[in-house]
Amino acid sequence: MQNGHLDQLDATDARTVVLERAVLATNDALAAVNRQWFADRRIVALNLVSSPGSGKTTLLERTIRDLGADLPMVVIEGDQATENDSARIRAAGARALQVNTGTGCHLEAGIIGRALDVLAPQADSLVIIENVGNLVCPALFDLGERAKVAILSVTEGDDKPAKYPYMFAVADLLVINKIDLLPYVDFDVKRCIANARAVRPGLEAIAVSAKTGENMDAWYSWIRRSRVG
Amino acid sequence: MLAKRIARGHTDLHEISVALSLLDGVRKAALEQGVERVNAVHVRVGALSGIARDALLFSWDVATADSVAQGSELRIEEIPLVVFCEHCAGERAPLPGSGLLCPECGHASPRIVHGREMQLVAMEVPA
Ligand SMILES: Nc1nc2c(ncn2[C@@H]2O[C@H](COP(=O)(O)OP(=O)(O)OP(=O)(O)O)[C@@H](O)[C@H]2O)c(=O)[nH]1
Ligand SMILES: [Mg+2]
Ligand SMILES: [Zn+2]
Numbered sequence: 001m002q003n004g005h006l007d008q009l010d011a012t013d014a015r016t017v018v019l020e021r022a023v024l025a026t027n028d029a030l031a032a033v034n035r036q037w038f039a040d041r042r043i044v045a046l047n048l049v050s051s052p053g054s055g056k057t058t059l060l061e062r063t064i065r066d067l068g069a070d071l072p073m074v075v076i077e078g079d080q081a082t083e084n085d086s087a088r089i090r091a092a093g094a095r096a097l098q099v100n101t102g103t104g105c106h107l108e109a110g111i112i113g114r115a116l117d118v119l120a121p122q123a124d125s126l127v128i129i130e131n132v133g134n135l136v137c138p139a140l141f142d143l144g145e146r147a148k149v150a151i152l153s154v155t156e157g158d159d160k161p162a163k164y165p166y167m168f169a170v171a172d173l174l175v176i177n178k179i180d181l182l183p184y185v186d187f188d189v190k191r192c193i194a195n196a197r198a199v200r201p202g203l204e205a206i207a208v209s210a211k212t213g214e215n216m217d218a219w220y221s222w223i224r225r226s227r228v229g
Numbered sequence: 230m231l232a233k234r235i236a237r238g239h240t241d242l243h244e245i246s247v248a249l250s251l252l253d254g255v256r257k258a259a260l261e262q263g264v265e266r267v268n269a270v271h272v273r274v275g276a277l278s279g280i281a282r283d284a285l286l287f288s289w290d291v292a293t294a295d296s297v298a299q300g301s302e303l304r305i306e307e308i309p310l311v312v313f314c315e316h317c318a319g320e321r322a323p324l325p326g327s328g329l330l331c332p333e334c335g336h337a338s339p340r341i342v343h344g345r346e347m348q349l350v351a352m353e354v355p356a
Contacts, residue, residue: 014268015356019258023250023272023347105243136279137243140347162328166277169329169339198337199329 027141030109034144037116041123044227047145049167051160052133054153055177057085059210059219060128061092067220068093072125076115078107078132085130095119106137109144126223135164147172147226150196154178154185158192165199173222176207179214244280247347248288252296254349259297262354269302269353275346276310310344 022028038045048056057077064073075096077086089096097115099107107129121127129145131138139148150171152160155178161168168174174196176189193205206218255270270289274280282305289303314321314331320342321331331338 013356014353016351016353017258017262018351019254019349020351021254021349023247023254023349026250026253106246108246134243137246140243140247140278162326165328166279166345169277169341195328199339201337201339 024140024142027109030113031142031144034109034113034116036144037113038127038144038146041121041125043121043123043125043127044147044223045127045129045143045145046223046226047129047131047138047143047148048151049131049135049138049148049171050133050151050153051135051156054133054151054156055210056130056133056151057088059151059175059177059208060094060130061088062210062213062216063128063219063223064089064092064094066216067223071223072122074119074121074125074127076107076112076119076127076129078111078130105132105134106141107131107143108141112143126227135160135167139164139167139170149173149175151175151177152192154181154187154189158187158189159195161192161196161199168196168203169199171196171200171203174203174205175219176205177210179207180209180212244284244288245292247280248285248292251289251349252292252298255298255352256296258352259354264354265297267298267301267352267354269304270298271304271306271350271352273306273308273346273348273350275308275344277341277344278347280347282307306350308343308346311342312338312344313340313342314338315340 050056060075073094075089075094077096077098079085079098083098086096086098097119099111099115129143148171150168154176176192189207196203196205206222208215208219251272255267259267285305286303293299293301309322311320311322312329314334314336316336317331317334321333321338323330324332329337329339
């Protein structure tokens with residue numbers, strides 16, 4: 001009775017298998033597949049990351065209304081519970097797919113691959129992924145995007161980049177949103193950008209109001225440049 | 230403590246998906262090795278990976294139920310953040326909460342040497 005069972009639990013009876021591989025190796029491999037898929041079709045994919053409520057969907061609604069006629073866009077929505085965001089995107093005039101995030105806090109490359117099969121975006125278009133509102137794990141999961149766009153609204157505090165250094169360290173663009181609210185909050189745009197550049201030197205930053213449309217042209221030129229680059 | 234963090238919205242338990250990815254790697258390795266049981270799994274987790282130790286341990290127990298790694302011990306090796314400061318030319322460990330600032334000279338040191346790790350290091354299986 002003791003043998004068999006107890007022997008297996010005996011440490012001297014164990015051997016160590018060295019693995020040394022990335023925990024997210026599977027995700028990374030699927031992200032590489034997506035990246036190639038985009039490249040083959042000259043599609044630019046953007047991964048929008050932020051805290052909940054920074055204004056990602058509002059930014060997209062305005063972007064679709066302003067650019068949609070010239071630039072075909074589809075949106076993958078990673079919102080957790082509701083279909084609200086994809087309904088808003090469709091109302092703004094773009095195709096959208098709401099995807100289930102599984103464990104809920106971020107999107108993974110495999111989910112994006114399946115979404116692309118469904119959405120079948122055309123060549124030379126723009127695919128925008130609205131990640132789940134969260135500044136921690138979306139930084140870890142590569143989706144195969146061209147660029148990660150970190151969105152920060154002025155109601156969140158200009159020290160956010162210092163609190164979530166990893167997210168800002170992997171961002172390719174910082175969009176500071178809700179600047180129409182600057183008169184009412186204690187938020188220093190310059191300090192925020194400096195905080196972000198402390199973790200990502202040279203990080204490009206654009207301050208906009210997705211609500212009033214102020215300075216949205218800077219965001220549109222960045223999109224156009226990202227399609228060339 | 231975990232329940233409290235979830236309630237406060239501080240985590241959506243992304244450690245669950247990390248645990249599932251880990252298990253994925255362990256399953257594959259177990260198949261390759263032809264083993265039916267895994268006693269322990271060793272992972273290396275950097276300070277910047279945003280992984281909470283307790284949450285990962287909890288998630289591991291949940292994720293491995295009814296798997297080859299059921300009941301296995303997860304050994305988490307935490308790797309502190311180390312940056313290379315170009316200003317004072319050396320590897321430095323930033324103080325907690327100070328982002329990537331050099332603790333010696335205060336300059337931003339975004340060259341991360343350690344802290345991004347998330348590796349499946351090894352597993353222990355019955356001989
Ligand atoms: N004042 C102001 N409000 C804004 C702006 N952009 C968005 N909002 C408001 O902020 C709230 C959240 O906006 P959403 O666009 O839903 O934000 P989100 O990031 O998509 O939110 P989640 O998907 O839930 O994470 C809404 O009430 C918007 O009307 C802005 O530029 N200025
Ligand atoms: Mg939204
Ligand atoms: Zn220094």
